[in-house]
Amino acid sequence: MSSISLTEKSNPDTKDIDLMSALQIVKAINNEDMKVAPAIKKVLPQIADAVEAIAQAFVNGGRLAYFGAGTSGRIGVLDASECWPTFGVEHGMVCGYIAGGDKALRFSVENAEDSAEMALQDLKNFAPTAKDIIVGISANGSPRYVITVMEQAQKLGCKTIAITSNPDALIKQFADIFINPIVGEEVITGSSRMKSGTAQKMVLNMLSTGAMIRIGKTYQNYMIDLRVLNEKLYQRAVRFVSEITGLKTKDAIEYLKRSNNDIKLACVMATKKCDIKQAQKLLKQANGILRKVI
Numbered sequence: 001m002s003s004i005s006l007t008e009k010s011n012p013d014t015k016d017i018d019l020m021s022a023l024q025i026v027k028a029i030n031n032e033d034m035k036v037a038p039a040i041k042k043v044l045p046q047i048a049d050a051v052e053a054i055a056q057a058f059v060n061g062g063r064l065a066y067f068g069a070g071t072s073g074r075i076g077v078l079d080a081s082e083c084w085p086t087f088g089v090e091h092g093m094v095c096g097y098i099a100g101g102d103k104a105l106r107f108s109v110e111n112a113e114d115s116a117e118m119a120l121q122d123l124k125n126f127a128p129t130a131k132d133i134i135v136g137i138s139a140n141g142s143p144r145y146v147i148t149v150m151e152q153a154q155k156l157g158c159k160t161i162a163i164t165s166n167p168d169a170l171i172k173q174f175a176d177i178f179i180n181p182i183v184g185e186e187v188i189t190g191s192s193r194m195k196s197g198t199a200q201k202m203v204l205n206m207l208s209t210g211a212m213i214r215i216g217k218t219y220q221n222y223m224i225d226l227r228v229l230n231e232k233l234y235q236r237a238v239r240f241v242s243e244i245t246g247l248k249t250k251d252a253i254e255y256l257k258r259s260n261n262d263i264k265l266a267c268v269m270a271t272k273k274c275d276i277k278q279a280q281k282l283l284k285q286a287n288g289i290l291r292k293v294i
Helices: 022-033 036-041 044-059 071-087 116-126 144-155 170-174 195-214 231-245 249-258 263-272 276-285
Strands: 064-068 094-098 133-137 159-163 177-179
Touching: 022 195, 036 044, 036 195, 044 064, 044 133, 044 159, 044 177, 044 195, 064 071, 064 116, 064 144, 064 195, 071 094, 071 133, 071 195, 094 116, 116 144, 133 144, 133 195, 144 159, 144 170, 159 170, 159 195, 231 249, 231 263, 249 263, 263 276
Parallel strands: 064 094, 064 133, 133 159, 159 177
Antiparallel strands: none
């Protein structure tokens, strides 16, 4: 039993889950889920180190890439895909790769997690440099796909980060920063899409959001670089400009129009009483950090 990884062991608290009522089942799952946040709390120093490393990479022109298989890969792709609309980053600044490619987002791709060849191809497609950060995500930390990516990334001079629920994960040896929330055995033995997946989602939220905050993608807790892509986001942008500057809604709408729906520029134009070119100049001088301008 000692050779079995923690993520594969049976949970004694749910051994009779097949005899439970629906309410008892969801209570059992909820009880296990409550173990996730405390486990993450214990590794906040490592997560903070990773946030700083990612932010510094961005400042130096580097990129961030997540690599994972199965649930881990899907969660990585999800987090990466949300960075463009939420923080207005350029496409390619944050990337997500899953073993088996896009097909694996919807279907299981046989043996993908064991493929070193797929790992090398995906890493080649990303084309990493020493400026970039590579994050390997895996519940038990043993898939050949993730290990190969991490090992090769280190050889290329990239900083590497591992996220896993297994303290004995094989990817640990290739991680400059090892993030290991111990969430314990899963409700359903080996179903690491559950607590481990929840932990991964929470950690990635912290990594990407924390790094974006550190490089000035927010003002207070407003996401001021969001891309105005639909009516909901337009209304949000109007509200943000109004609340940040103290303008009435109609005036916020006017400044947003004059700034081509750029929240940062609208706020600078309103507070500094300047045109768009002067606002752009002021933001450039402040490295895009609105706090330094207003």
